Amino acid sequence: MTPSKTEATFNDEKSLLHQIALGDAHSFSIIFHRYSPKVYQYALKIIKSESLAEEIAQEVFVKIWKLEGQLIEIKNLDAYLSVLTKNHTLKVLRRMALEFKTSRMRGHDYKEEHNETEEYIIFKDSEKILNQAIEKLPAQQKLVYTLCHQEGLKYEEVAEKLNISKLTVKTHMQHALRFLRNYVSTHTDIGILVILMTLLSESL
Structure with a gap:
């Protein structure tokens, strides 16, 4: 019996994740190019900044690369990336807010200390x-x-x-x-x- 498209995608992802866990850069590149646009768009929807969304997408995939052996435990890569992106984006927002709050409390102008116009x-x-x-x-x-x-x-x-x-x-x-x-x-x-x-x- 020919496997369904969903099954084929699942098996392909499991194989790629297994290879990434072994340090295969080519497999990582495939996953990155397949999912980075979606990760970027999801981050952008939350943070409303193209430059920050790009940074977040890069950081999310750096984290994926560093997971190593834990990668083979991922059951649904799409869902996993969505949760990882959301959590990291909210973490960035909270960090930005704390920096801004500290700057205001000290009487500093946040704009003078940050060049990111979108931020x-x-x-x-x-x-x-x-x-x-x-x-x-x-x-x-x-x-x-x-x-x-x-x-x-x-x-x-x-x-x-x-x-x-x-x-x-x-x-x-x-x-x-x-x-x-x-x-x-x-x-x-x-x-x-x-x-x-x-x-x-x-x-x-």
Whole structure:
């Protein structure tokens, strides 16, 4: 009986992965050229940056190459690459957001430290949505959020500055962050959402 197209593809992939596990560069090249466009498109859909999507695609396949013996355990390469790409893309977004958050807290201009135009555009879009949400906060919550998250003051410092208790500051922050997270989750895509959720963490 002639194997189906699906079975043939599966057997071909298993053979290629087995060869890659043994260090065969030619088999790796076949897998790379077969799947890298799909990996790139999937990363691009999340991160909205061509240059970053290209970097992610390259890094995903570097990781595939380094898996060595673990490659033969992969049952569905297409699904495996999708999960690997998603996880790595979200990791990149979280790293970018933390860098941006640290830069703002230190009073540095993120644009001056990064030349990736697309990356900066992502942050400008993120800031636009976040600023829209901040403007909708009640006055006291907005003030507390601004002092804590945008000026980098600790709860104790805000409490002293506003002549209110630390617990009141914390309560205002919790309400503000809850509203902001709900707002951004319904007004943006997954890439910017990851950045905003990182920026809206409570670690001060």
